Amino acid sequence: MSTQPDHAIAGRVDGTDRRLEARVCLQLGSLELDVRIDAAPGEVVAVVGPNAAGKTTLLRALAGLVPLSGGHIRIGSQVVEDPAARLRLSPQQRHVGVVFQQHLLFPHLSALENVAFGLRARGVSAADARTRAGTWLERVGLAGRERARPAALSGGQSQRVALARALATDPDLLLLDEPMAALDVDARRAVRRELKRHLSDFAGPTLLITHEPLEAISLADRVVVLEAGRVVQDDTPATIARRPRSNWAARLVGLNHYHGRLEAHTIILDNGARLTIAEPVATGEVMAVVHPRAVALHPERPTGSPRNVWQATVDALDIHHDHVRVHLEGPIPIVAQVSAASLADLDLTEGRTVWVAVKATEIDHWPL
Amino acid sequence: MSDRPVGSRSSAGAGPPRSVVVLGVVGLAVLVVPLFALTLRTPWLRSGTLLADPTVLSALRLSLTSSFAALAICTVLGVPLALLFARFDFPGKPFIRALAVLPMVLPPVVGGVGLLAAFGRRGIIGRPLEQLTGITIPFTPAATVLAATFVAMPFLVVAIESGLRLLDHRLEDAAATLGADRWTILRRVVLPMLAPSLAAGMALAWARALGEFGATITFAGNMPGRTQTMPLAVYLELERNPEAAYLLSFLLLAVSVTVLVALRDRFLNTS
Numbered sequence: 001m002s003t004q005p006d007h008a009i010a011g012r013v014d015g016t017d018r019r020l021e022a023r024v025c026l027q028l029g030s031l032e033l034d035v036r037i038d039a040a041p042g043e044v045v046a047v048v049g050p051n052a053a054g055k056t057t058l059l060r061a062l063a064g065l066v067p068l069s070g071g072h073i074r075i076g077s078q079v080v081e082d083p084a085a086r087l088r089l090s091p092q093q094r095h096v097g098v099v100f101q102q103h104l105l106f107p108h109l110s111a112l113e114n115v116a117f118g119l120r121a122r123g124v125s126a127a128d129a130r131t132r133a134g135t136w137l138e139r140v141g142l143a144g145r146e147r148a149r150p151a152a153l154s155g156g157q158s159q160r161v162a163l164a165r166a167l168a169t170d171p172d173l174l175l176l177d178e179p180m181a182a183l184d185v186d187a188r189r190a191v192r193r194e195l196k197r198h199l200s201d202f203a204g205p206t207l208l209i210t211h212e213p214l215e216a217i218s219l220a221d222r223v224v225v226l227e228a229g230r231v232v233q234d235d236t237p238a239t240i241a242r243r244p245r246s247n248w249a250a251r252l253v254g255l256n257h258y259h260g261r262l263e264a265h266t267i268i269l270d271n272g273a274r275l276t277i278a279e280p281v282a283t284g285e286v287m288a289v290v291h292p293r294a295v296a297l298h299p300e301r302p303t304g305s306p307r308n309v310w311q312a313t314v315d316a317l318d319i320h321h322d323h324v325r326v327h328l329e330g331p332i333p334i335v336a337q338v339s340a341a342s343l344a345d346l347d348l349t350e351g352r353t354v355w356v357a358v359k360a361t362e363i364d365h366w367p368l
Numbered sequence: 369m370s371d372r373p374v375g376s377r378s379s380a381g382a383g384p385p386r387s388v389v390v391l392g393v394v395g396l397a398v399l400v401v402p403l404f405a406l407t408l409r410t411p412w413l414r415s416g417t418l419l420a421d422p423t424v425l426s427a428l429r430l431s432l433t434s435s436f437a438a439l440a441i442c443t444v445l446g447v448p449l450a451l452l453f454a455r456f457d458f459p460g461k462p463f464i465r466a467l468a469v470l471p472m473v474l475p476p477v478v479g480g481v482g483l484l485a486a487f488g489r490r491g492i493i494g495r496p497l498e499q500l501t502g503i504t505i506p507f508t509p510a511a512t513v514l515a516a517t518f519v520a521m522p523f524l525v526v527a528i529e530s531g532l533r534l535l536d537h538r539l540e541d542a543a544a545t546l547g548a549d550r551w552t553i554l555r556r557v558v559l560p561m562l563a564p565s566l567a568a569g570m571a572l573a574w575a576r577a578l579g580e581f582g583a584t585i586t587f588a589g590n591m592p593g594r595t596q597t598m599p600l601a602v603y604l605e606l607e608r609n610p611e612a613a614y615l616l617s618f619l620l621l622a623v624s625v626t627v628l629v630a631l632r633d634r635f636l637n638t639s
Contacts, residue, residue, distance in 0.1 A: 091544040091545045092544055104541075106539060106561075108560045108563075117543070117546050122547040
């Protein structure tokens with residue numbers, strides 16, 4: 001049912017072309033937000049970025065909970081906000097479904113009544129609303145939990161009720177604010193898979209706010225990186241993961257990242273250290289990344305092909321279940337990923353000195 | 369004491385200083401001994417006969433009707449007032465809010481004089497009211513209701529206002545994105561979640577209305593069968609029929625204890 005616009009609900013965008021096209025300008029405290037954001041019908045766009053980048057404010061502005069000072073918001077053929085034209089539809093007047101970070105279920109209502117709330121508020125009869133809410137609870141796998149109060153639901157269940165509540169009114173735009181943040185790691189895995197299915201069933205555009213790169217990459221068709229109220233990158237998840245344009249994104253996807261100036265085959269880093277690369281594709285200011293797996297560690301100075309070799313001190317060890325991330329201090333700070341076996345072979349402990357080698361061909365770079 | 373290492377007196381295990389214990393116990397006695405004494409003096413065995421006295425009965429009846437009428441008025445007017453205070457900003461709000469809760473600390477007799485000044489036959493509202501409609505309020509049963517409302521409403525307003533401040537605003541945002549207008553949000557989200565605060569505020573306001581003495585005797589007088597409420601009857605019977613006074617006092621004490629037990633989560637929580 002969600003794939004068709006719902007004509008039982010008054011005042012909605014005509015047709016199936018529910019495209020979001022917006023430029024959100026506003027100031028809130030020290031945050032100055034100026035973000036251009038678009039999403040096609042059916043497209044899932046992840047908005048990622050560090051804390052205080054303005055992600056939640058962007059979501060609240062699109063939902064109509066915070067007024068714009070400039071720009072505009074258009075959903076389908078309808079302009080829902082345009083300060084220059086003194087036009088601003090209230091949250092009630094826009095058909096925007098929101099899944100809030102803490103889910104914000106009404107604690108005094110049952111799961112069924114929570115899902116039926118939006119339908120009732122938009123004029124659907126009580127009996128009809130209950131039937132449709134029941135269908136939605138079934139779709140999110142909560143048949144039998146209709147009468148449960150939010151306090152009796154697990155984190156994953158309450159997230160699913162929140163999703164059903166937002167989707168039940170068949171919104172023109174779906175916004176999700178850190179939908180997994182309130183869940184534990186095990187619940188996340190299950191919910192992520194389901195969420196992906198429900199998002200692909202939804203015909204309108206979806207904006208998913210998250211600070212989890214994995215969440216963004218696994219759920220989104222496109223990723224928008226926000227920093228300090230501005231878009232710093234708008235790309236496919238694959239591109240973001242391979243060629244992050246910001247330090248924040250690079251760190252998040254676990255890459256070693258460097259900013260510097262490229263001259264011939266050498267990148268002169270901001271701290272003066274040098275990295276030799278194989279095939280320069282640009283000159284001037286560049287961003288370079290090295291995957292931690294491409295960083296080799298040796299007890300003695302290695303001989304042979306690697307062009308970038310330096311001595312470093314082990315600063316910290318992050319032990320994961322099948323590998324270890326070794327944080328190294330030296331002329332170029334870098335993280336190496338090694339197997340548990342080589343950890344033992346190299347006798348790596350904090351404070352130990354090792355040789356670092358990175359092949360020139362393993363350094364990816366691009367102009368900024 | 370002497371073999372304890374230096375510094376242990378301030379640690380948690382050392383207990384409070386003796387002077388604090390003594391003064392604290394005396395303080396407790398001041399609060400508790402009168403209630404204990406009252407319970408001892410209450411003539412249990414004659415309670416049936418005493419309660420059958422027409423003066424006592426009518427005071428009981430008037431007190432119940434007027435305190436519940438006052439509670440109804442407090443609720444209908446106090447809830448909107450608390451909403452205004454908790455959710456909206458307007459010029460002079462701190463000052464206006466202070467005025468609204470002033471009756472909580474005002475000597476009730478001053479409240480009674482104020483009510484007379486407003487609703488008395490020469491009062492700023494009382495005179496035009498009588499000229500236009502022939503209605504007079506002072507020294508009628510309605511005056512007992514008005515006096516009780518005046519002293520009790522601030523308790524309800526304060527309880528609801530603090531309940532409103534504890535509500536998660538974002539739930540109202542969530543309701544708005546689901547299409548609920550302001551009235552629907554109030555009716556289906558805010559008020560149901562406010563129910564515990566509303567119950568607490570109503571219990572407090574009712575207990576205060578039931579016990580009202582000073583404003584009532586000033587503004588409504590003390591006419592048996594017409595404006596003589598339980599507290600006034602207690603005061604009068606103490607001269608004429610002390611046993612009845614003790615019994616009525618005990619009844620009022622029992623009501624207070626019941627209210628306190630009903631609100632134990634709010635007031636008896638020591639953690």
